[in-house]
Amino acid sequence: MDRNQIGKWLKNPGKMANKYSFHVVYFCTGCGIIEVPPSITTRWDAERFGIIPVATPRQANLFLITGYVSTKTLAAIIRTYEQMPEPKYTVAFGSCPINGGMYYDSYNTITSLDKYIPVDGYIAGCMPRPEAIFIGVTHLWKLIDMDKADGYKRYREDYVHYRANQEQILGELDWPPLFSKENL
Amino acid sequence: MINELKQKLLANFNDVQVNIPEDNRMTVNTKKESLLSLVSYLKNMGYNHFAMLSCVDWIDDKEFELIYIISAYPQDDEHYQDKEKKNILLKTRISRVKAKFITIISIFENAEPYEREIHEMFGIHFEGHPRLTPLMLERDYKIPPFRKDFDTNKYVENTFGKVPSIKERKEGKK
Numbered sequence: 001m002d003r004n005q006i007g008k009w010l011k012n013p014g015k016m017a018n019k020y021s022f023h024v025v026y027f028c029t030g031c032g033i034i035e036v037p038p039s040i041t042t043r044w045d046a047e048r049f050g051i052i053p054v055a056t057p058r059q060a061n062l063f064l065i066t067g068y069v070s071t072k073t074l075a076a077i078i079r080t081y082e083q084m085p086e087p088k089y090t091v092a093f094g095s096c097p098i099n100g101g102m103y104y105d106s107y108n109t110i111t112s113l114d115k116y117i118p119v120d121g122y123i124a125g126c127m128p129r130p131e132a133i134f135i136g137v138t139h140l141w142k143l144i145d146m147d148k149a150d151g152y153k154r155y156r157e158d159y160v161h162y163r164a165n166q167e168q169i170l171g172e173l174d175w176p177p178l179f180s181k182e183n184l
Numbered sequence: 185m186i187n188e189l190k191q192k193l194l195a196n197f198n199d200v201q202v203n204i205p206e207d208n209r210m211t212v213n214t215k216k217e218s219l220l221s222l223v224s225y226l227k228n229m230g231y232n233h234f235a236m237l238s239c240v241d242w243i244d245d246k247e248f249e250l251i252y253i254i255s256a257y258p259q260d261d262e263h264y265q266d267k268e269k270k271n272i273l274l275k276t277r278i279s280r281v282k283a284k285f286i287t288i289i290s291i292f293e294n295a296e297p298y299e300r301e302i303h304e305m306f307g308i309h310f311e312g313h314p315r316l317t318p319l320m321l322e323r324d325y326k327i328p329p330f331r332k333d334f335d336t337n338k339y340v341e342n343t344f345g346k347v348p349s350i351k352e353r354k355e356g357k358k
Binding site for chain 2: 162
């Protein structure tokens with residue numbers, strides 16, 4: 001443990017523990033998932049950053065969107081995101097989730113992901129190499145230190161608007177709203 | 185051997201045009217009436233692997249071109265070489281208006297998903313197909329998305345482009 005950070009640990013132990021133990025949902029979208037197996041295995045070894053993939057979204061707090069998102073995948077992404085316990089962070093890879101990328105005129109690929117779920121950070125590149133993933137994670141640490149990675153709070157606040165956007169694309173959703181007016 | 189097959193095809197069928205662009209590839213242009221008999225003839229000749237069904241939209245000719253790729257594998261597995269694998273491309277054209285064609289499931293059963301896909305993406309109705317239900321797409325499209333007159337830019341603008349960002353939603357925009 002870094003001695004300079006002892007102050008931080010004493011001040012806010014929950015946040016620090018949360019920050020150094022990212023559990024990633026094993027969720028494959030698009031082409032970027034091919035970068036994840038080398039980064040979690042021996043060559044790049046993501047575990048030294050505290051990143052480990054887990055089997056179910058209920059144990060996870062980091063969601064990597066690894067590429068373009070078709071409408072069918074969007075429904076699965078929303079379901080997975082809503083199952084994750086708070087605090088949770090979302091990082092999107094490459095240019096496709098930002099504005100569609102090379103699928104900007106596809107009949108079945110959504111053009112910007114942050115209209116449907118909150119995104120805390122983007123990693124540029126098509127696709128980003130494992131080093132870029134680690135740089136992105138260290139940036140996310142800084143954001144968490146400054147309390148700027150507040151995607152899950154925004155989702156809670158603006159849930160009505162997010163839900164309205166999701167229904168505009170997917171039609172009527174076949175799962176109940178995550179937040180109703182009583183538990184907000 | 186492929187030249188022998190060419191002679192046989194020309195002798196047995198009237199309206200076929202046979203080209204051999206490479207040693208292991210043969211293209212056969214045929215009319216739509218004789219396609220079914222041609223497929224079953226080739227199957228009896230030992231070309232028993234239906235690889236795929238493809239479609240091209242020739243919008244200026246107002247025609248769809250269906251391409252059936254059928255291949256044969258050499259009997260001798262030990263000395264298998266990729267060169268020996270022979271591909272036959274059966275091409276036929278059908279009208280673009282109220283496009284329909286007949287299914288070849290009775291000859292090659294694995295044609296079912298391919299025909300379903302072509303039905304979904306190009307809107308060609310295959311008569312005799314047991315279930316032409318949606319295969320991959322979830323949404324309804326007025327024009328099937330792989331046709332040339334489907335304007336993707338306009339479609340994206342009207343669906344995904346019209347979704348407001350969260351900031352705009354908060355300000356009350358629709």
